[in-house]
Amino acid sequence: MINFPSKINIQNTEKRITGYVHRTPILTSTLINKIVSSNLFFKCENFQKAGAFKFRGAVNTVLSLNRNELKSGVATHSSGNHAAALALAAKIRNAKAYIVMPRTAPVIKIKAVKSYGAEIIFCEPTLTAREKTLESIVKKTGAAFVHPYNDLRVIAGQATSAKELLEETPTLDYVIAPVGGGGLLSGTALSSNYFSKETKIIGAEPKGADDAFRSFSEGIIIPSVNPRTIADGLLTSLGDKTFPIIKKYVSEIITVEENSIIQAMLMIWERMKIIVEPSSAVPLASVLENRNKFADKNIGIILSGGNVDLENLPWD
Amino acid sequence: MINFPSKINIQNTEKRITGYVHRTPILTSTLINKIVSSNLFFKCENFQKAGAFKFRGAVNTVLSLNRNELKSGVATHSSGNHAAALALAAKIRNAKAYIVMPRTAPVIKIKAVKSYGAEIIFCEPTLTAREKTLESIVKKTGAAFVHPYNDLRVIAGQATSAKELLEETPTLDYVIAPVGGGGLLSGTALSSNYFSKETKIIGAEPKGADDAFRSFSEGIIIPSVNPRTIADGLLTSLGDKTFPIIKKYVSEIITVEENSIIQAMLMIWERMKIIVEPSSAVPLASVLENRNKFADKNIGIILSGGNVDLENLPWD
Numbered sequence: 094m095i096n097f098p099s100k101i102n103i104q105n106t107e108k109r110i111t112g113y114v115h116r117t118p119i120l121t122s123t124l125i126n127k128i129v130s131s132n133l134f135f136k137c138e139n140f141q142k143a144g145a146f147k148f149r150g151a152v153n154t155v156l157s158l159n160r161n162e163l164k165s166g167v168a169t170h171s172s173g174n175h176a177a178a179l180a181l182a183a184k185i186r187n188a189k190a191y192i193v194m195p196r197t198a199p200v201i202k203i204k205a206v207k208s209y210g211a212e213i214i215f216c217e218p219t220l221t222a223r224e225k226t227l228e229s230i231v232k233k234t235g236a237a238f239v240h241p242y243n244d245l246r247v248i249a250g251q252a253t254s255a256k257e258l259l260e261e262t263p264t265l266d267y268v269i270a271p272v273g274g275g276g277l278l279s280g281t282a283l284s285s286n287y288f289s290k291e292t293k294i295i296g297a298e299p300k301g302a303d304d305a306f307r308s309f310s311e312g313i314i315i316p317s318v319n320p321r322t323i324a325d326g327l328l329t330s331l332g333d334k335t336f337p338i339i340k341k342y343v344s345e346i347i348t349v350e351e352n353s354i355i356q357a358m359l360m361i362w363e364r365m366k367i368i369v370e371p372s373s374a375v376p377l378a379s380v381l382e383n384r385n386k387f388a389d390k391n392i393g394i395i396l397s398g399g400n401v402d403l404e405n406l407p408w409d
Numbered sequence: 410m411i412n413f414p415s416k417i418n419i420q421n422t423e424k425r426i427t428g429y430v431h432r433t434p435i436l437t438s439t440l441i442n443k444i445v446s447s448n449l450f451f452k453c454e455n456f457q458k459a460g461a462f463k464f465r466g467a468v469n470t471v472l473s474l475n476r477n478e479l480k481s482g483v484a485t486h487s488s489g490n491h492a493a494a495l496a497l498a499a500k501i502r503n504a505k506a507y508i509v510m511p512r513t514a515p516v517i518k519i520k521a522v523k524s525y526g527a528e529i530i531f532c533e534p535t536l537t538a539r540e541k542t543l544e545s546i547v548k549k550t551g552a553a554f555v556h557p558y559n560d561l562r563v564i565a566g567q568a569t570s571a572k573e574l575l576e577e578t579p580t581l582d583y584v585i586a587p588v589g590g591g592g593l594l595s596g597t598a599l600s601s602n603y604f605s606k607e608t609k610i611i612g613a614e615p616k617g618a619d620d621a622f623r624s625f626s627e628g629i630i631i632p633s634v635n636p637r638t639i640a641d642g643l644l645t646s647l648g649d650k651t652f653p654i655i656k657k658y659v660s661e662i663i664t665v666e667e668n669s670i671i672q673a674m675l676m677i678w679e680r681m682k683i684i685v686e687p688s689s690a691v692p693l694a695s696v697l698e699n700r701n702k703f704a705d706k707n708i709g710i711i712l713s714g715g716n717v718d719l720e721n722l723p724w725d
Binding site: 118129139140144359362363366367368369387397403404408 | 434455456460675678680682683684685716719720722724
């Protein structure tokens, strides 16, 4: 029997992190609505602290730890948004953060993590090297490992984004979230189940990294092998805590082409004048590829983050 | 005796255009505030319809015309934001819009004007060619010429942005607006005079297009000659309607280096995750270059627009 975060758990999570996280705005675009013939409500986690939804889960976890648990700091391995999110969350409680990063991580991400005062430990860019390095750091320092997604406190934190979205919009037919490790998607599905049962939850995934689609179809976790996509936040595999929630509460997973992702990303930049990273554009790409299905529907779209290397854009 | 738009005039303008324009959000950034040691309030006209503040003045003018005045349409010459703004404003009243554009105008701007249903007349990329072509169009069609800035209805329209800003923020020590032809700056200065006398208004201008600075210093309009700046919205000269307002109600004009403009633009993109065009970044550049002057002050910054060629960014 798997223990999902409960309704009360998510409500308490929201209370715990209020004041630490931004209640991000929900934007609409008449122009994009006209293009797709739907009513889209964009939940802007690109405006979240540290630039992505990841901060919700990271700060919830760090705030859940007591002084004693926190005294040796926290640790994780990540080359992406979770790294900066955990570094900032730790800083808020004056705790140390140890972040294992592949030595090939983008300079901009390394700078962000450093700017929050975390200690970076570089390793070779392989999963084995990352896990081994993290293990030795945890052993040496006694820091608490905070997983980027496969952790019920992290999932409960990510759930608060959809909770806010569902509270502030007319009844949504769908909410679409991108899926990588499944932290955001599972949290979104839980919030819908507890706070807006009539809303269907869809995961959107690049075809070049379709392990969640295949896992969902087969009913067992199929790990991501050699994924290839511009959506660098969606390369990871589902976890044994996120997958059961997705299996139970998500209605489908839609995969999309790379050029749809780039087209959707450019559309958001050009029409809405906001910066989102490729992973954020995957849900809109799924609407662009399935216009009939989504015509005239009210659809929530979670824009997961806005951390993108501005000197290396996909349309250059 | 020059007739400035009155307080009642600006209040009526606001009533006239409400529902047609977006009441744009005011954003703040803890990170940028920390960098500059000031409290900045960014008025986001990059989210305005047609992507820039220009729509306020254009729609006010078009809504001020009666059916008879409008029956032959409206016309202007512009390669920039005023072109799209007037095209959209005309469309709202089912009026024809004739837009004279230099044949070298960016494809993205031409596309925007076309998408609003305006008729484009191309000409050689010189001011003489633009004016002569416009003149012949006006003669032939009887369309009403709507000047991009040197028009009291346009100035009153642009004034509504600062009015909203001043109403929604704590008392501001300064509001900084970019200055090209002076429509936005003169409107901003009028709104401050009528609605927040204690706020000082500053114009920010690229050093490579410093005709407003020189005009302000000399007390007479000195036309812009061969301006060179990345801030393509700020190339024009002051007009005989905008300059007297600026002379009377603006406290100073600050000029900035090109690299400060690029630095400020990148800072807004990276930290705030919103897209602004180079002209919008000039006020923040003036804060970056004068940190002592602005330390600990409450400062309104008008982000004038967000129309930028995403395939040709200044840091590429």
